[in-house]
Amino acid sequence: MCEKMVICNKLVYKYPQSEDEQPKVAIDGLNLEVNKGEFLVVLGHNGSGKSTFAKHINALLIPTEGEIYVDGLVTSEESNLWNIRNVAGMVFQNPDNQIVATIVEEDVAFGPENLGLEPKEIRKRVDESLKNVGMYDYRKHAPHLLSGGQKQRVAIAGILAMMPKCIVFDEPTAMLDPFGRKEVIRTIKEINKKYGITIILITHNMEEAVEADRIVVMDNGKIVMNGKPREIFREVSLMKKIGLDVPQVTELAYELKQSGINIESDILTINEMVNALCQLK
Structure with a gap:
């Protein structure tokens, strides 16, 4: 039996509205298990709840009802937040929002420094992470001079240097050109296979989803399809009914x-x- 990285149990999340309006239900009774080492893709149109789900995995959002466990830790307990965020890293759409330093290697060192690691260990992790995403030769460069795909790989290196067990990618290629998208997806696949890191990829791109071990399709805050890419994409008429392509x-x-x-x-x-x-x- 596979060990579980993420377990959602009747997960509900409601965005608060103004006093006159009912809270908006973004996640509606979600039950889902993600295996350790799995490459899971979450598909859904805008407003389906997929990004809201992603933000629950490293406790950026806390359930309104139900529970989510990450590596055995329930996210609703404040005492677990530090450990959960060490376990689950997150990469967002816009790499500029995650890059904090003016030199590539300093940016990658930011996370390990916050973990309080020894300088020698930080140096080792920075070098290894940059090599793993193919950006070691750019370690002395200024991030703002890099391409979109290169910036996103630097952002991934920054998460890798913290050695998480799980990385959540919330539409990481949405702002990239086709070449940049290929670079980033290749990097994601490599770190999943090489290190056994659990990958949860939120995407609109169907060609990216083909690479997954499993696909979950969300609609109106619920899971409406769950299976291997071949099983999901053969249901062309159902996917189109949901408002998605294949x-x-x-x-x-x-x-x-x-x-x-x-x-x-x-x-x-x-x-x-x-x-x-x-x-x-």
Whole structure:
């Protein structure tokens, strides 16, 4: 039986409104377990509750009702906050909001310094983290001179240097160009496989979601689909009903099948599509 990194038990979160209005329900009775070492993607349209869920994992938000446990620690107990935030790091959309220093290596050192580590250990972690995200050669650079993808990798290095067991990425590629997106997703995959760090990726990008071990689809604060990428994306009509797309090659396969061509409907990659078309001959 897999150990659990995150357990949500009937999780409810309501955003306070003005006195005349009812609180807005963003998370509505969420039950979810995330295994240690898993790469989980959370999909959903704007307002589905996915970013609100992400903020609960390192206790930026505390449940209105129900509970969420992170590595066995309940987030609603204030005495657990320090340990929870050491366990679960978070990377946001805009890397400029997370970069605090004027030199790359100083920025990466910021988290370990706050943990009170020895200078020698900090130096080791900074160098290793920058190497792991492919940014070691830029350690003396000014972050504001880097590209969006490079900045986001520096932000990831800053979290890595704190050695968390889990990293939550809240739409980390939303502000990046296609090359920057590929850089960041490759880095996320590598740290998941190399270190066994649990990854929870909130994204709108279906091609990114294909890389996951498992996908959870949220709508109106609830989980409406939960399964492996192939299981989720073969449900093209259901995904569209929710207001979401599927990977382009999956949609192409779906349209070909609708047209009477005998092709698998759960194709996820270009290579799979090429192989399927070759078999038709």
